[in-house]
Amino acid sequence: MKWRPAQIQILAVLTAGTLLSDMAMAQESRASKVPFYTFGTTLSEQEEQLKTNPLLKRFEAARKELAKDRHRPAYHYVNPEGILNDPNGLCFWQGRWHLFYQGFPPEDPRVHWGHAVSTDLIHWRDLPYAIYPDPEDRVYSGTTFVEPGRVIAMYHGVGAGSMVATATDPLLLNWTKLGNKPVIPIPKPGEKLPYNVFDPAIWKKGDAYYSVLAGQRPVGPAGKMVRALFLFRSTDLMNWQYLHPFIENDGYGMVGDDGACPYFWPIGDKGKYILLHFSHMSGGKYLLGDYDQVHDKFIVTDGGNFNHGPMLPNGVHAPSAYPDGKGGIIAIFNINEGKADKTWGRIMTLPRRLTLDENGKLQMEPTGDIASLRTRKVTIAEQVLPPNQEVVLPAVSGNALEIHAVIDPKQSPTIELNVLRSPGREEYTRILFYRNGGFQDRSMPGKAVQYSAVSIDNSTASTLEGVRSRVPETASVLLREGEPLDLRIFVDKSIVEVFVNGRQCVAVRVYPGRTDSQGVSVLARGSTATLKTLEVWQMENLFSKQ
Known part of the structure; x- marks a missing residue:
């Protein structure tokens, strides 16, 4: 079908997904009601002016008030107001x-x-x-x-x-x-x-x-x-x-x-x-x-x-x-x-x-200076993960963590690592690795490459009313033969981000309802695997010093 200019639909899309017409916007004055400030042209002038800027004072007060929400992140950036x-x-x-x-x-x-x-x-x-x-x-x-x-x-x-x-x-x-x-x-x-x-x-x-x-x-x-x-x-x-x-x-x-x-x-x-x-x-x-x-x-x-x-x-x-x-x-x-x-x-x-x-x-x-946020560290030594037995790590607990886990899955088809886990498992967020469970790339003639998959399932993450679950966030990732699974996991109150072998990332929001949903466990399905090492850091709140 030949494309004709008359067929183009002028797109005006709100980021929330609601369609609006730019043409229908009211024509009243568009000047903002937010206080506006002009600043000096040198760094020293600007820094001096910012010390007493009313907007920044307002931002500081708003941050303190919003920090009372236990789902507000500690080290992921969130704006100060609204x-x-x-x-x-x-x-x-x-x-x-x-x-x-x-x-x-x-x-x-x-x-x-x-x-x-x-x-x-x-x-x-x-x-x-x-x-x-x-x-x-x-x-x-x-x-x-x-x-x-x-x-x-x-x-x-x-x-x-x-x-x-x-x-x-x-x-x-x-x-x-x-x-x-x-x-x-x-x-x-x-x-x-x-x-x-x-x-x-x-x-x-x-x-x-x-x-x-x-x-x-x-x-x-x-x-x-x-x-x-x-x-x-x-x-x-x-x-x-x-x-x-x-x-x-x-x-x-x-x-x-x-x-x-x-x-x-x-x-x-x-x-x-x-x-x-x-x-x-x-x-x-x-x-x-x-x-x-x-x-x-x-x-x-x-x-x-x-x-x-x-x-x-x-x-x-x-x-x-x-x-x-x-x-x-x-x-x-x-x-x-x-x-x-x-x-x-x-x-x-x-x-x-x-x-x-x-x-x-x-x-x-x-990327960025993530290491500067690390405080108390816990290291779990190498250990065997018996098949189909959840191993709770009592030394590891928190809802603002960085976790670095290296696992040899051996013949286990699925490795599961749970974060934000309550002691009775009423709430937990599942991070799953499926060995050779991703898409098979057949895009090159005569060559097929089998991918593994990583997934975050937040359907059991919260017992709160009004929290929406997401279809498990699942992405393919290539692990070479014999290569261990290398996970960098960032848990921050209401977000979990998982980086896999420097090649893939999956991320979701989560909203635990219990204050004791802070545990970590690991599980190998079907066959023995080896937890080579696991390092965990408590992460500093980067907003508490603003």
């Missing part, structure tokens, strides 16, 4: 990492860009709201591009279009919007465009800036909508020329995906590129491939998921990313809630470093 949505504009500027996010201030709960800064990707310091709505109604998702003298943010302004703002100061506190109007406007009433105006990503090639806008095209089976990204070019950031759809050979998307929150950048040292994005159906995703810089096309060669089931509940949501300067990509995601909460809900994952292995497959491992 609810949180997509991370945005992650970047490294003048020796500091900056994380922006969709925040909802209490006096004006339209989306503003919240802001936090860190030197190590773990200890985050709250800063005042960075980008306020006006002329747009809400400041939605986007990315940043760092130049020698400035940081450029390009984002979707609801009711306006693609917006560009710049900052040059040390802590990125002072933002100026180009022309104070959209650089790629949404369509006028009745106007048909061959592209969607939605979440943008920005980069530079030669003397020109490039941007892709997220969206969909009706070129799937029976004219159904599939993911698309639309490429634009500009020499001055203000005037943008539409070129064409950007993605070619994409066989890794679901029908109905929409490519929101894109980020496009080189990865590794062999000329490959990665496109991170988000689906309002299936959460965080990625594509790998080649950038044809002559025709400005992204030729997809591989792809996969950061979220391995539906977006909601409890799933890994949208990415924000930035290069680490060593060939890797640093990515951070927000992760959805699993219970109704009007005061707060979504939080950030730990930052992940994404790299490629020798075969061009995506690898992922936790």
